[in-house]
Amino acid sequence: MEHTEVVVVGGGPTGMTVAGDLARAGRSVVVLERRPQPHPASRAFATMPRTLELLDSREVGGRSITDQLLEQGATVPQVNLWPGAAVRLADLDSPHPYVLVAPQTVVDGLLADRAQAEGATVIRGSEVVDIDQDADGVTVTTADTSWRASYVVAADGAHSTVRRLLDIGFPGRAVLSSVVLADVLLEHPPTGPGLTLGTTPEAFGFPRRTATAGTGR
Incomplete structure (x- = not known):
């Protein structure tokens, strides 16, 4: 079991910005990103x-x-x-x-560099498979390890694994x-x-x- 104050799930612009801000404020932060490498496409350019x-x-x-x-x-x-x-x-x-x-890869790269420079740990190729919350904190489980944290930040996009694992509904509607x-x-x-x-x-x-x-x- 690994320990940190905050686990950020998702290594996109939102996750890396939060991780960098928290690390700069003196918090211990781990970013878990399921993709082994940054997404290569322009995406949100x-x-x-x-x-x-x-x-x-x-x-x-x-x-x-x-x-x-x-x-x-x-x-x-x-x-x-x-x-x-x-x-x-x-x-x-x-x-x-x-x-x-500019390609989103450029934005992502700079935000990731900043998060790590401020002291956040970024782990790629680490997909969250379970989350268990109790009165003292949260246990986040991936395929190869578990993290014990005080807080979890769900920054894993529209099809959020965290939201699904916690059975949190999405207050929107499907577009066909x-x-x-x-x-x-x-x-x-x-x-x-x-x-x-x-x-x-x-x-x-x-x-x-x-x-x-x-x-x-």
Whole structure:
């Protein structure tokens, strides 16, 4: 049986941010992430102004995460939803009046680096299979070990294993549709300012304009 103050289940942006903040506050933290390696796809590639403001106050290697993200991505001043409808982020009263377009792997990597630099332990390839809470704390069991903690943070996404194990309902409703997420190269990427939502009756996508590739979703 291993011991820590907080177990964070899920090593995405939410889990790593919580882990880094708690570790910085002096708590002992372990992050359990079921994937053995970081997800390689772009995934959620648009970071919004308020998120950039929050990441400005979090550092890794002595520099703010936002500053490092800006070096690895591109900024766009507006989101074009359809002809005649656009969200003009350039009009916001913010130090970051734009969307930052960068693969989620970049954001995940910086947040993971920060969490570990602050003292959190990140264990990949560790899937939670059981949780047992009592009056003194929580026991979190994985395939190869058990962790005893005072608290558990469920940051394991929409299909949360923690929520299922604790039989906690999701107060939402199912949507009868499906989405395939893909990184693709566009032979003829769109032109013009901003991040553009392209739609057809069968598909939608946010092409990312760069010199070499577009990211469609």
